[in-house]
Amino acid sequence: xTILSVETKRIMTKxxxxxxxxxxxxxxxxxxxxxxxxxxxxxxLISNSFQLSATQAGLLTTLPLIAFxxxxxxxxxxxxxxxxxxxxxxxxxxxxxxxxxxxxxxxSSLFLGTGFIGIGVSIGNVxxxxxxxxxxxxxxxxxxxxxxxxxxxASALASAFSIPLANYHxxxxxxxxxxxxxxxxxxxxxxxxxxxxxxxxxxxxNTSVNSVNLWSNSLAWxxxxxxxxxxxxxxxxxxxxxxxxxxxxxxxxxxxxVHGVFQIGTALxxxxxIPLVAKLANQRMPAFGxxxxxxxxxxxxxMLPQFAxxxxxxxxxxxGAWFILGLSFISFRTSSPLQATALSGMAQFLxxxxxxxxxxxxxxxxxxxxxxxxxxxxxxxxCAVAGTIGLFAGRNTVIK
Numbered sequence: 001x002t003i004l005s006v007e008t009k010r011i012m013t014k015x016x017x018x019x020x021x022x023x024x025x026x027x028x029x030x031x032x033x034x035x036x037x038x039x040x041x042x043x044x045l046i047s048n049s050f051q052l053s054a055t056q057a058g059l060l061t062t063l064p065l066i067a068f069x070x071x072x073x074x075x076x077x078x079x080x081x082x083x084x085x086x087x088x089x090x091x092x093x094x095x096x097x098x099x100x101x102x103x104x105x106x107x108s109s110l111f112l113g114t115g116f117i118g119i120g121v122s123i124g125n126v127x128x129x130x131x132x133x134x135x136x137x138x139x140x141x142x143x144x145x146x147x148x149x150x151x152x153x154a155s156a157l158a159s160a161f162s163i164p165l166a167n168y169h170x171x172x173x174x175x176x177x178x179x180x181x182x183x184x185x186x187x188x189x190x191x192x193x194x195x196x197x198x199x200x201x202x203x204x205x206n207t208s209v210n211s212v213n214l215w216s217n218s219l220a221w222x223x224x225x226x227x228x229x230x231x232x233x234x235x236x237x238x239x240x241x242x243x244x245x246x247x248x249x250x251x252x253x254x255x256x257x258v259h260g261v262f263q264i265g266t267a268l269x270x271x272x273x274i275p276l277v278a279k280l281a282n283q284r285m286p287a288f289g290x291x292x293x294x295x296x297x298x299x300x301x302x303m304l305p306q307f308a309x310x311x312x313x314x315x316x317x318x319x320g321a322w323f324i325l326g327l328s329f330i331s332f333r334t335s336s337p338l339q340a341t342a343l344s345g346m347a348q349f350l351x352x353x354x355x356x357x358x359x360x361x362x363x364x365x366x367x368x369x370x371x372x373x374x375x376x377x378x379x380x381x382x383c384a385v386a387g388t389i390g391l392f393a394g395r396n397t398v399i400k
Contacts, residue, residue: 018135020193022143025131027187028088029147030154031095032124035117035180036064037238037263038158039102041256045166045173050107060114061239062359067118068125068352075126076201076345080338083198084134088127089191094120096184103178122352126344130201133331133340140331141277145270148324152267154183159263201337212339212399214346222393223333223343226287227326228351229386232358233294233379234319237262239359241312244372248305258312265316266323273321277328287325287390294318295383302376322386325394326351335398343399 039046039060047057078087094116102113132143158180166176214220241262245255277283297314300307330347334340365374 017193020190021131021135022146024187024191024194025128025143025147026150027183027190028092028124028128029150031092031184031187032121032128033151034154034158034183035095035099036061036121037155038162038180039114039177040238040259041159041162042166042173042177046110049173050110052107058359058363059111062356063111063114064118064121065235065352065356067115068122069349069356071119071122072126072348072352073345075123075348076341078123079127079130079341080200083200084127084130085191085194085198087123088131089188089195091120091123091127092184092188092191094123096120096181096188099181099184100178103174103181122348126341126348129327129330129344130337130341133334134199134201134337141273141328144328144331145273145324147270148320148327149267149270152263152270152320156260156263156267160260201341214339214342214399217399219333219393219395219397219399220343220346222389223326223329224347224350226329226386226389226393227323227347228354229291229382229389230319230322230326231351231355233382233386234266234323235355236358236362236375236379237315237319240362240366240375241315243366244301244375245305245308247372248308250305250308258308261309262312262316262319265313266320267316269317269321269324273324277325282394282396283325283329283332284391284394286321287394288387290318290321290325291383291387291390294322295380295387298376298379298383302372325390329393333393333398339399 043057043060046052046060052060075087098113098116098118098120100113101109101116105113128147129144132140132147136143162173162176165171165179166173238259242252242255242259245258246252250258273286276286280286293314297311297318301311301315304311326347330340330344334343362375362378365378366372368374
């Protein structure tokens with residue numbers, strides 16, 4: 001009886017630890033998009049409050065993407081130097097401090113806090129897939145889809161409630177944005193027990209894994225560009241979809257609602273892509289199909305804007321599925337946590353470098369004729385290129 005009791009307690013303790021880890025992963029994921037996208041509905045209020053120029057206001061949405069790109073490679077180094085769990089915890093600290101600075105200070109604090117948020121989110125973006133590969137090797141698709149779902153839900157709620165909260169008893173945009181820091185502090189508390197199991201992604205038995213130069217490996221480039229094209233597509237749509245809809249005849253309020261439909265759409269692939277990916281020998285057709293749907297829906301938005309709710313929802317579905325599959329490739333195409341860490345840093349650096357270019361290039365193309373034809377056809381070309389790359393990145397193989 002005593003032996004059985006001890007064994008039962010041991011099993012239950014292990015199960016509780018895994019449940020706590022799952023909750024921690026989901027809470028961290030919830031902090032990796034909402035602090036960035038949640039500012040979009042507030043841009044006009046912030047601009048009026050600080051008398052920002054259009055360029056300065058645009059920098060608030062682009063600055064995190066630049067930070068994502070710059071701090072993705074160092075994230076892998078930090079994990080190897082200090083351990084994954086510690087590095088993730090301090091990423092949450094950066095996000096929380098950034099949210100408070102961005103919300104409760106002057107113009108300098110606004111931009112400094114935005115930069116802090118970008119650094120914290122960049123580290124989390126790189127390291128969370130590594131935790132999934134290391135601790136859930138048989139459930140990579142399930143966990144990746146689940147945390148992308150958490151990201152989508154959190155960002156949709158942040159966008160939906162930011163203005164109502166700001167207007168509630170005239171609380172103001174500062175406190176509305178600062179409220180997001182509560183989620184960061186909750187994630188820190190839940191993640192604290194993981195610090196006792198802090199690990200560095202360097203314990204691999206096969207030393208040949210360490211010698212692979214990812215920057216000269218074609219499969220690593222394919223994975224990186226596939227994820228990068230998805231980021232380019234998503235952040236271009238996030239930045240310009242409301243403006244496109246207003247020019248098509250929608251009111252600003254309704255354009256915001258349609259934009260919310262896009263965000264909801266990004267969350268849903270976390271539900272249906274799990275069984276799809278699990279049943280396939282490779283991911284070539286989903287990788288191509290996602291890009292095809294994104295391209296068709298983009299053309300539909302331009303040609304038939306009266307069906308914008310449908311097109312926006314399809315664009316969101318494609319965006320979410322693209323992101324899930326791109327992140328999953330980091331685990332599927334690597335053979336060790338150390339290799340996955342390096343590929344994650346490379347892919348996120350390239351991905352967010354492209355993501356920072358996308359909205360700016362779209363703005364330039366829009367300004368040529370004050371229309372959206374050039375922007376949409378740019379996106380269609382992007383989808384065609386990404387779909388082709390996906391046929392290679394989706395092969396059932398690993399980096400050698």
